[in-house]
Amino acid sequence: MKEKVKYLIVGQGLVGTWMSYHLEQAGVSYKIINDPNIQSASSVASGVINPVTGRRIVQTWMIETILPFAVNAYKKMEQQLNIDFIKPSPVILLHPSQQMQESFEYRLLHDNVYLYKQDPSKWKLFFETPFGMGAINNCYWIDLNKMISSWQTFLATENKYITAHFEMNDVNFLENEIVWKEIIASQIIFCDGLNSMNNPYFKALPFAPNKGEALIIKVPGLSKEHIYKNAVTMVPWKDDLFWVGSSYEWEFNNIAPTEAFKQKITQSLDQFLKIPYEIVDHLVGIRPANTQRRPFIGVHPIHKQLAICNGMGTKGCSLAPYFTNELLQLLEHNLPVEPEASLKRFDTILTSLK
Ligand SMILES: Cc1cc2nc3c(=O)[nH]c(=O)nc-3n(C[C@H](O)[C@H](O)[C@H](O)COP(=O)(O)OP(=O)(O)OC[C@H]3O[C@@H](n4cnc5c(N)ncnc54)[C@H](O)[C@@H]3O)c2cc1C
Secondary structure, eight states, X not given: OOEEEEEEEEOOSHHHHHHHHHHHHHTOOEEEEEOTTSOOGGGTOOOEEOSEETTTTEEOTTHHHHHHHHHHHHHHHHHHHTOOOEEEOOEEXXXXXXXXXXXXXXXXXXXXXXXXXXXXXXGTTTBOOTTOEEEESSOEEEOHHHHHHHHHHHHHHTTOEEEOOOOGGGEEEOSSOEEETTEEEEEEEEOOGGGGGGOTTTTTSOBOXXXXXXXXXXXXXXXXXXXXXXXXXXXXXXTTXXXXXXXXXXXXXXXXXXXXXXXXXXXXXXXXXXXXXEEXXXXXXXXXXXXXXXXXXXXXXXXXXXXXXXXXXXXXXXXXXXXXXXXXXXXXXXXXXXXXXXXXXXXXXXXXXX
């Protein structure tokens, strides 16, 4: 006998985790399918929320709305699971050039909400700082692997998690529902990251996968209360480790770690880090980015049984809690999605595909 649920979610990375969390809070029935053999972007991400971005150190898109929503949501999930995984972690800026120092000084005086000065003498045992220092407030570090695996345990206990590889060919469309194996659902919600690029109903979306590498290093003696940003970023990782990265490659032939990246990061570390370190791992992942740098949130214009929450790019940690809730509000209450993130902007292209 088939089991009926309202939603079938595909993928339990960061986005599928938040989608299922909001459905859980709303008391709506769902199941989530995840294939742990597919490497997720979330499993190698450094887990940083930073309210400013880029060389000009400007505020991140929608940050005043998204940041308080995200922090509150992470804390609520922590409470529900009775574990800790979000931590305030100011970013210490070790300006890598005079130009970056000038950018910081300019931004400190103009439209500044998050920046503050930093005394280099406090850090002189640890870092070379020829161009001075600054800092960013309201930054957070999230232990994504801890959060996602703990939520998965909860889902499994509730009998809502299915370990399986999802194939579109296994789906049968009924008039207002879909059937996947033993499950009947009103809608499928695709939270499957880059896999959506191969989905016949969504492959026309302007995905632009972006490869990122990182080293995991041991740095005995360096405080884990901060994130450190030079030309590279050093983020506290689990145990006594730091995550160091990353690269942003729009064109790549394979998804393997490269010697060139390792050398580049090592050179950089050797220049600014004064204390010894040891490399213990080399990670690589592909960001589900897109040419518009905005999420894809909504329902397929023709096949109303198919919804998507994707395209989080480099900012999944801050965007995912908010935009999965926007999708829930659309599906359950027909409330509009933020226009810049709405799937409606692709209605023409998705309609012509099928
Ligand atoms: C090196 C690196 C560093 C990053 N650092 C940060 C950072 O500091 N801050 C930040 O905000 N963002 C960061 N990001 C970006 C962030 O990782 C992404 O925005 C986010 O993780 C995307 O989440 P997602 O759930 O959409 O995709 P994913 O994490 O890729 O999850 C997709 C899920 O779907 C499952 N799946 C896929 N296909 C199938 C299938 N056919 N059947 C079943 N299951 C399937 C996969 O197993 C996976 O669990 C970083 C990314 C990289 C690569």
